[in-house]
Each structure stands twice: as C-alpha cells, then as structure tokens.
Amino acid sequence: MKDARPILGEGERLVLVSNRLPVILQRQGGKLQAEMAAGGLATGLSRPHRETGGWWIGWPGRPSQNEQLDPEIDAALRQQRMIGVALTEAEHLSYYTRISNRCLWPLFHYFTDQVEYAEDDWETYRKVNRKFTDKVLEVAQDGDLVFVQDFHLMLVPEMLRRQRPGLRIGFFLHIPFPSSEIYRVLPRRGEVLRGLLGADMVAFHTLDYLRHFRSSLRRVLGLEVGPRIVPYEGREVQLMAQPLGIDAEEWRARGKQPKVREQFERLQQAAQGRRIILGVDRLDYTKGIPARLKGFAKLLENHPELADQVMMIQVAVPSRVEVEAYRHLKDEVDRLAGDINSRFGQPGFEPLHYQFRGVSPDALSALYQIADVALVTPLRDGLNLVAKEYVAARTRDDGVLILGEFTGAAWELGEALQINPFDIAGIAETLKQALDMSPTEQARRMAPMRRRVGQADVHLWADKCLDTIRKAHDLKPPPLFQGELRSKLEQSWRRAPRRLLFLDYDGTLRELTTLPSQAVPDEALLGLLHALGRLPATEVWVVSGRPPDLLDEWLGETPVGLIAEHGAFLRPAGQTNFQPLHPQTALDWRQEVQEIFEKVASRVPGSLVEAKPFGLAWHYRAADPSHGVWQARDLTQHLEEVLGGQPVEVLSGNKVVEVRPAGIDKGSAVQHLLERVEAGTFVLAAGDDKTDEDLFRKLPPSALALLIGARPSAAPYRLPDPKALRHLLAEWAAAPSFLPSISVAEGASKDEQA
Ligand code: ADQ
Secondary structure (H helix, E strand, O other), rough: OHHOOOOOOOOOOOEHHHEEEEEEEEOOOOOOEEOOOHHHHHHHHHHHHHHHEEEEEEEOOOOOOOOOOHHHHHHHHHHOOOOEEEEHHHHHHHHHHHHHHHHHHHHHHHOOOOOOOOOHHHHHHHHHHHHHHHHHHHHHOOEEEEEEEEEHOOOOHHHHHHHOOOOEEEEEEEOOOHHHHHHOOOOOHHHHHHHHHHOEEEEOHHHHHHHHHHHHHHHHHHOOOOOEEEOOEEEEEEEEEEEEEOOOHHHHHHHHOOEEEEEEEEHHHHHOOEEEEEEEEEEEEEHHHHHHHHHHHHHHHHHHHHOOOOOOOEEEEEOOOOOHHHHHHHHHHHHHHHHHHHOEEEEOOOOOEEEOOOOOHHHHHHHHOOOOOEEEOOOOOOHHHHHHHHHHHHHOHHHHHHHOEEEEHOOOOOOOEOOOOHHHHHHHHHHHHHHHHOOOHHHHHHHHHHHHHOOHHHHHHHHHHHHHHHHHHHHHOOOOHHHHHHHHHHHHHHOOOEEEEEEOOEEOOOOOOOOHOOOOHHHHHHHHHHHHHOOOOOOEEEOOOOOOOHHHHHHHOOOEEEOOOOOOOOOOOOOOOOOOOOOOOOOOOHHHHHHHHHHEEEEOOEEEEEEEOOOOOEEEEEEEEOHHHHHHHHHHHHHHHHOOOOOOEHHHHHOOOEEEEEOOOOHHHHHHHOOOOOOOEEEEEEEHHHHHHHHHHOOOOOOEEEEEEEOOOOOOOOEOOHHHHHHHHHHHOOOOOOOOOOOOOOOOOHHHHO
C-alpha cells in the first residue's frame, strides 16, 4: 500500500515553496476557511507535508494592501500549516504577470518573439523571491528539507543557501529547460543559474532538459559539469530527471464512481454512436490548440464520410487572461471553432464541441473514458499531465493517445502515436490512423502505458525527489584535517615502524599554473621531498599524470619513487629507468586523436596539446574561460563518438581533456605496492582531482587520505590547498621520531613553517 512508504527520516521536516498555495479560501459561517485543493503536486506532497509537521509557503491567491498578510487569511492558512506571502497588486503584476508569464514562460517554451523584459520588473522578481526566502527562513531550521517549485522562484535556492547553509534544498522545474541557444537570450541568465545552484538538487521532467541545463552552465558560467553532478562552491549539486506522475490510483477509482458513470452515459447518448476525439488544455499558446483544430478540419476535408461519424470535444480552461497574447489566442480559437462547425456541421449536429471553461475532475474522468482518441498536441510542454490522466482514467486497455513529440511526456509514453504538432497534415493522417486502429493494436500500446503511469505515480515522484535532496546534501566535502585528530595521527606517524606516502603533484604538492610547463618545483618543494625521502623506513611516491621525461627532469634528483602518466610508468627511488606497467597497450587511436586535438588547439588561442608516451592531452587553462569550456564540451562529445568501442578513456579534468588507454589509473598502479605493505605501516595519500580518487579507493581503511581542495571525495579528510599540505609534511618530517631521524626540510620556507 503506497501510503505506508516512509518519506522522511525521524525529526525531518518538509518545507514546500511554490508560487501559489494549493488552497481555496472561502467563508463558512462567517469564518474564513482555507481548504486544501486536490490534484497534481498537492496530492504528491501533501502527505509528507502533513506527516512531518512541515510548512507550505506560497501566495494565497489574493493581493495584499501592504507588506502584511490580512491576519484572517494568515490564521486560516496556518491552520493548514501554510504560510502566505504578502504580495501587493503591483508586485504581483511585475513578478507574476510580467516576468513569470511574459518573459520566462515564453522563453523557456521557445516562443522568443513573445518575450518581454524590463529591468524594473526583474528587480521586483528578485524582491519577491527574497520575500518567499524570508518566509522560509522564519520556519526552516538546519537539517529541514526545503523543496522549491518552478520558474517563479528560481532565485530562492541561492538566497536560502547564503543565509542558512545547513538547509537541504531541492528545486524542481515544471516547464522545459530550453536549449542553451535559447536560454542565453535571458538578460539575467547568470543570476538565474547561480540562483538554482544554491540547491542540493536541481530536477527536471526529462533528460533533455537536464542536458540543456548542463550546457547552459558551461556556456554561461563556464562551469565544468559532470553528467549528474555540478561541483559548485565546494558543494556538489545533484541533477536529476524525474517526470512528475499523477495519482493514478485516484483516477482509476474515480472512473468507477456512480456519478461519473452517469456523466459517461449522458455523453454516450449525446454522441449518438459517433467516435470521440478529445482535447483538454489550459488555453495557452504553447498547447497548440489552433493547429490541432486545423488538423481536425483537415481530417474532415480529406475524409468527408467521417463528418457524421466522429466528433471532437475540446475543453480549454481560461488562463492568464490578463496577458494580451492569451486574449488573441482566445479570439483565434473561437474563430476556428466557428469555421469548422459552419463548414462541416449539419442541422442539429456540430462536429466540434468547444468549451471555454474548466470542468470538474468527475466530468474530466467521464470525458477521458468516453474518448476514443485523446489528441494531445502542445507545441512545447514541460511534461503534460493530461496525457497521463487519459491513460490512467481508462478502465480497459483501449483508446488511442496521440501525443506531440515536444511534450516531456513523449519521453515516457513511447507507445503513443507521436506527431509533430506543427504538421497539420500529419495530425489529420494520424487521427485517421487512430480511428482505424484495431482493438489488438490499441491494447498493445495502451497496456504498457497504463502500467507505467500506474507505477511511476506522483507518490513515487515525491519519494524520489525528497530522497535525492537528502542524499545530495550529504555529499559534502570531507572535514578539514586539524585539531585533536591531527595531533593523534602525528603521534601514530612518529611511532609507525614504516611509512608509505603517495603524493600527487599538480594541485597537491604544487599549485596549479596557467600553463602546465610553469609548474616547475621550487627549491622549497625539492627540499621537502628530499627531507621526506631521507626519513628512515619511509617510502615516498609522487603519483602524477605527467609524462616520465618531465617527472625525471623536475624530480629526478629527489629520493622519491615516480609514477608517471596516471600509472602507465613507474620508477622506484634511486633508479634511472621507468618501467611501463602496461607494455601491451594498443595505441592505434593516437594519430587520429592527435589530429583532432591539433585542430581544436588552432581554434582556441591559449590552448595547447601535450603528447605523453601513452596519452594525449589538450590543455585550455590559458584560453578564454567560456570559449575553452564550450570547445572542451564539444571535443569530449566528438571524441566519445569517434573512439566508441576502442580501449581508451576520455577524461575531462581540471581545464584539460585527456585521452588515455583504458585500464590505466593511479589506483591500479599503486595496488602492487600496497599488496606488499607490512602491518602497522602508516600509509598517507594526498591528491586533488578525479584521477586521485582511483587511488583513494584502493587504500586500506587505516590509511590517511587527504583531499587537497574542497569537494566530496573518497578521502575522509581534506586540506584547503597545496601550501597546507606542504606545511603538514614539513612538520611531520621534522617531528621527532622513535626511529633514528634526520633533521628536516631545509627548503621548507619560513612562512610555511610559521
Ligand atoms: P500545465 O501547463 O498547466 O502545467 P498540464 O500538465 O497539462 O499543464 O496540466 C494541466 C492540468 O490541468 C491537468 O491536471 C488537467 O487535468 C487540468 N486541466 C486542463 N484543462 C482543464 C479543463 N479544461 N478543465 C479542468 N481541468 C483541466 C505545468 C507545465 C506542464 C507540466 C505540469 C506539471 O506546463 O508541462 O506537465 O506543470 O509539472
């Protein structure tokens, strides 16, 4: 039973934030009451909201005279554990009507010609987002889960994070996230992305939107982004695609109620045996209603014999009537509906029943059940719940769903007849195909969709989102290596009979430099490596991605072992030759990759190609940041296509794209060194980037692994930068040992020891 699923842990509270509270305010017996509105999001989230003693924050639907909410409204809402945000009429006009509905809505739906933008309105959008944030801060405590909904509130996550970093914050976008080519049109594009990245989780209906979001992060903010994770300000923001579901159980149950059956029968009589095509929408220009009506007209034109065999019912609930574009749309739809009925109607019968109004859920259920075909053809739609409701409301595996390919729902409902909603002739043809479809074929398509919609319901969506927010927040950088623990481990270090050190070079022992060739070790660093390498019973390895020649040139004189090219070559301390650890590696791909890299390098000033004995790397630290990141993304994608199936890995590192033979990594390189380690050996490893994680994962549990920097890591502790690591190593090298010791680090500079 679904309701038994635990949603949050003990003591966790859910604070929901949405533009509009899911509530109807009405007077009963002289007293104002707030009644919870059912449906959609409210259904999925009301249980965790109620059960965790949480709060729902939003606009109650009535403008306020001033900054304060009417006390009567406030009290009625609080009874439902809701908190109203007071918005004046002017604020609502700027924030909601202008920015949300006339700028963000059309832009995110690819209607760039409808976009209006004024800086003053944006100021108000910001101010209203601040008001919502302040209301959250009044009730939310550290550890609470705050879940922010939709495009009206895209700045809230960052505002919350700044003021209360301990909150777990999630954000869900209900509309499409457009291609970065479209998104970049938004004047405040950077502010919005940063606003969203304040969250621990940013979620979308589909993987397409997630991909678009990632490319905007790269293009606009120059961030390096993994497939599901964005490292940002020392945190990791989790990205997720999880389409909203419906309360399928409720739709199924509603269909069986006697009052719904009655409506169904009334509709059946009215249809007089005609087949029914159904359209249900908010009257919005994104929903493609005019093209759909034209498609229906085309069907009747192509097949006049159908004029008295089919009828279309289109219900369109009025929406955003204050926006001019919506008024024009209404005129257009009215005119088209009139045309169709005058062209194809007969006395006493109109083929198109168009109703400009909302209908009750019961009436909708009857309509869904009677419709032989549901025609859902938005030009662009974040998801589209109507398609899912149609599938869930049916009691048998019959009926045909025609679904526009630019809806998010098309991603999940692959068995629908998918159409291009701009192709009027295509709509007509597909309608004919639907009307002619055999019952077997209908069932073949409908049954799996019904199962899927039933399983991936709104409760599953809520669980997945809340679970991801909680887990994402726990992905924190490890704590700093300091205090008592550090003193205790220093003692262990001193007492240890043997010590084994694995130290990465760039970004770990040495700060990153603009050009890779600039990262030459200075005297202080060489002195430190000498001091460590000369300690008794101490084996030091520098484990680097650099090629053998370079390591030899820079560190060849120090008494440390060298591991080059992420583990392709190894040279123990005191020896002069590197041994290849993978001599059989195939390198046939190199020529092609070299050519690709050189082409990119010639396009991106400041970037360069590094040829290592095994791998090839393209570095772009010195290039224009956004151009570099953009080219890197294209390059990675291109390489993955070109090299598919070859035994190589494409790595995108810190301002570098690298191709190297597969199976070679720092972890496997140190494995055999770890295998012969004696009990009681103090193992210490330090590294800063993704390639060091391979090494961290191979260490024994007793080892001390240090991440240099701040991001989640397999290392249990971190130090902020290379300087802090050098300082620690110098201190420990100098620590009086129980073993015969040599004095320290002549080279470690004074400020490092201070
Ligand atoms: P909407 O654009 O409102 O939602 P949609 O997903 O179709 O679009 O949801 C509409 C809801 O309103 C449905 O539950 C439907 O039953 C109801 N409805 C529509 N017409 C009606 C009518 N005439 N009478 C009564 N009820 C009617 C936004 C995004 C969508 C996304 C949802 C949820 O634009 O892409 O699917 O949020 O995330």
